[in-house]
Amino acid sequence: MKIVHQINQVKGMIREVRQKGGTIGFVPTMGYLHEGHLSLMRRAKVEQAVVVASIFVNPLQFGPKEDLAVYPRDLERDSVLAESADVDILFVPAVEEMYPQGVKRFLTVVDVAAITGVLCGAARPGHFRGVTTVVNKLFHIVEPDAAYFGQKDAQQVTVIKRMVEDLNMNISIVTVPTVREADGLALSSRNVFLNVAERRAALVLHQSLQAAVRLLAGGCRSAAAIRAAMTALIAAEPLASIDYIAVVDRDSLAEIAAISGPVLIALAVRIGKTRLIDNMVWEG
Template sequence: MEVVKTVAAVRAARGRFPMLGLVPTMGFLHAGHISLVERAKAECGAVAVSIFVNPTQFAAHEDLGRYPRDLPRDLALLEAAGADLVFTPGPADMYPDGFQTRIELGPVTEPLEGAVRPGHFAGVATVVAKLFNIVQPTRAYFGQKDAQQCVVVRRMVRDLDMPVEVVVAPTVREADGLAMSSRNAYLNAEERAEAPLLYRALSYGEALFAEGERDAGMLRAAIRERVEINPRFTIDYVSVADAETLEELERVDRDAVISLAARLGTTRLIDNVVVRAG
């Protein structure tokens, strides 16, 4: 496994791999990340992983400074998973003096996370575009937990004719259903025990859909009620939206993402399930 910090070093290494999968991460890896690495390795024969806590996707009041980091542990996990190339740039490598360019997408970035975190997806799109240009992957692998990010990246790739296939893998969960996330490290023991309530609420909405409920407002209300059972949660949103445009639905007559975001103590958690109208 080769670990490099510079764009030039990535480009020098890239020629060794006829096909290359890319798993972009912000580090502090968990089993969800590793599942993406293993899938990329199996499907492409070689896999690159980026580890970069991207400052441009954090607002001034967010957790950039305390975002969990453990590079030696991450590298050990990646070597065990069979990673071939690890790119660990610093902010100056990705955004050198004079950097001015941002990628702004349209309506898919405006609701949900975009409404709560203005500017977030411009930072995401810009750094992902840079990683695609630097690594030149055949395929790039993302987890469904970050549903809106997946929609945004796919839209950017389509709109800008980027020669990369975007692969979205199912959310990897803990045994009690909590979606794996680096930010779960912020939860104390009591909060960690309560956090799976979000997935149980989503699963309840999913079950109602399976039983025939198609009124999106009813689904939102049912999920919200399940979360509000525990007053320690503060809900940012509950959404039932078109799976491709993220426009809120009145009736679930097409594939949809049922998602929510809530705060538990000082930790903000997101999760989602996908339902298929067909």
């Protein structure tokens, strides 16, 4: 595995791959890798000739009161894990490399309307504009045939798919199932912030989704009833504070009242000071 820090160096390596007729799979990350990230990399390796992964904690997608400064970072550890997943090129740019004029003087943004103002976007204004801008930039640098994202960040996947479709990008977006701990907690780099009691309390997210599945399997089709059951379960956990619980159309992310087809059930909950997200898709 080669670790590179400069955009021009990556572009040169991509040209060499193309000259040999190879396909490229891309896994963008913010680092502090876990099994969820590695599952994306391994999937890319099965399907593509060369796998490029990036590690970049993007300041554009963090709000002024969010955890940019303390977001976990460990490049040495991440490099070992990425190599274990057969990544060929690990792109680790500095902020100055991605935004040479400075973040505050960076003038070009990519903004996907409507679907970025709901769910996580409602609580984190500007977040998805930062995500789509940096992913667009990375797509132009790496020029992948396919890019791999986890289902845990369901809204992010929907937004990126819409960006790719609207801008006629010749990139396949591959969604890989959420990877969970044995007790059901969805893997997240932010889990490291949880203490022992909070880690135990965080199980309520998955438990509430399981409650929703049971209701659906029993014939319930009322979004309000499902939200109410999930809310009651989470509210019973003293360390949990609900940001949102939503039952929305899988593709448009519009809220629905009666479930008749594929839906996304998504939630964001603060456990202590840590904001966690989780979701499930009900195919109907």
